[in-house]
Amino acid sequence: MTVQDVINHLHDLAPLAYAEDFDNVGLLVGDKTQTVSGILVTLDTLETVIDEAITTNCNFIVSFHPIIFKGLKKLTGKTYVERVVIKAIKNNIAIFSIHTALDNSIAGVNAIICNQLGLKNKAILIPQSATIKKLQTYVPKAYAQNLRLALFKAGAGSLGNYESCSFNTEGEGTYKGNEASNPVIGKKGEFHTEIEIAISITYQKHLEENVLHTLFETHPYEEVAYEISTLDNTNQNIGMGMIGELENSMSELECLQFIKSKMNTECLRHTSLLNKPIKKVAVLGGSGSFAISAAKAKGADLLVTADLKYHDFFSAENDIVLADIGHYESEQFTKTFLVDYLSKKITNFAIILSKTNTNPVKYL
Known part of the structure; x- marks a missing residue:
């Protein structure tokens, strides 16, 4: 090892x-x-x-x-x-x-806090942008299935609960190789038309090296035509913080005492209590003042985080309860x-x- x-x-x-x-x-x-x-x-x-x-x-x-x-x-x-x-x-x-x-892993730091607090219906609080990419390539029709399967095996084409996802369109590809070329189909120096399949397939950006290696190893052409674009689509599996729900609603004081006990912290700082029941809880391990607006936007009753400064507490604006449990304590x-x-x-x-x-x- x-x-x-x-x-x-x-x-x-x-x-x-x-x-x-x-x-x-x-x-x-x-x-x-x-x-x-x-x-x-x-x-x-x-x-x-x-x-x-x-x-x-x-x-x-x-x-x-x-x-x-x-x-x-x-x-x-x-x-x-x-x-x-x-x-x-x-x-x-x-x-x-x-x-x-x-921190950005769906199974990581914030999922650990959620599990410690017994939160249900967990979701990423602030999804990370630009994590999904799309590959489009063009391949002779007879080779399309083999290339698709290879790309699927490399991890491309997985969307949420689905895998082996792609979109395919048929058309005519043209090319003419020079004297230094060595075309797999057609002859050098001659204009060639080939029935090709345009394969569109998405993948998560950390897989790019493997996906491109698979493309070049599997594609029959000497020169592989392909395009890569970064999508703005939301990736619900990558991002900062999480939000979930308590099994049963609690009073604010009861919930803060529960958090203090479950997160094993000696000191919990919080904003004014709003006399509202706590059901939906957002969490962000470590320094999390930047998550206050996202927690409010997603209807959280309370945000558990750390390293809040004096003026950060004003940002609650009586819309949410903020609970600072300490940096180490949030990640322990x-x-x-x-x-x-x-x-x-x-x-x-x-x-x-x-x-x-x-x-x-x-x-x-």
């Missing part, structure tokens, strides 16, 4: 293509070809976590947050980030971060989820849950 083998499993769960542009996800330290002796899963990679990895003989750390977020110009050990990177390199420990790729169950996921995928050695509490915030 190499570092890349583990990364492949994580990519199946949360493709890095859907991480936010500002983020720094993926393999941050180490060699992807290195053989893995053990995997340590953590929320943050601190020096104490590196020490834990050394003690437990883990040479690969899967971290939710990236230890390297901004560019490093020096490695002198002056900051905690530099010290972590230096110690990891010295001890041949690879570090991988999944962060907003998992993520590492257990990752351990469970990897343990099911990799059964030949233990995936270790870090015992280090990396929460930098303390309460009196």
Whole structure:
């Protein structure tokens, strides 16, 4: 089992293509070809976590947050980030971060919060744009079925609960190869007309490399004619935050106490109570002030998130209850989820849950 083998499993769960542009996800330290002796899963990679990895003989750390977020110009050990990177390199420990790729996964951070709160009828709160692409290509009629099946196998043509979806139109294709050409059908230097099928098929953007590789490997023509476009269609399976419903309505105070207990937080800050029952709940792990307007627009009675600033609370405008449960607290169950996921995928050695509490915030 190499570092890349583990990364492949994580990519199946949360493709890095859907991480936010500002983020720094993926393999941050180490060699992807290195053989893995053990995997340590953590929320943050601190020096104490590196020490834990050394003690437990883990040479690969899967971290939710990236230890390297901004560019490093020096490695002198002056900051905690530099010290972590230096110690990891010295001890041949690879570090991988999944962060907003998992935030945007339908099975990720926000689904974990929803499950912790027992929410039903879950849906993405803020769907990510530009995640669906369309391929159109032109292929001789006799080869069309073979190409379609190959593209389906590569993951193209899946829409919601349906698969093997495509649209096909028949027409005439024309071409004339020069002296350097080697046409599969027709002769070089001669104008040729061929009955072709135009195949239109959609795919999720993280599959593009595989889809195009399949197209070029399967298509019979020497020069493959194809077009790729990015669609504005909403992808309900990728995006920030989630919204769902409680099994039964609760009073506001009852709901806040329930959230505090279920999310294991010592401190919960909230806006004024509106004397309305809570049924529909929006959640966004980590810093989520940007989700307030989306939560209100989708009729949420309450938004569970973190890192709200003073003026963010005014944004509720008596339309919604905002509950700030703390950044660490909103994401704390993520590492257990990752351990469970990897343990099911990799059964030949233990995936270790870090015992280090990396929460930098303390309460009196």
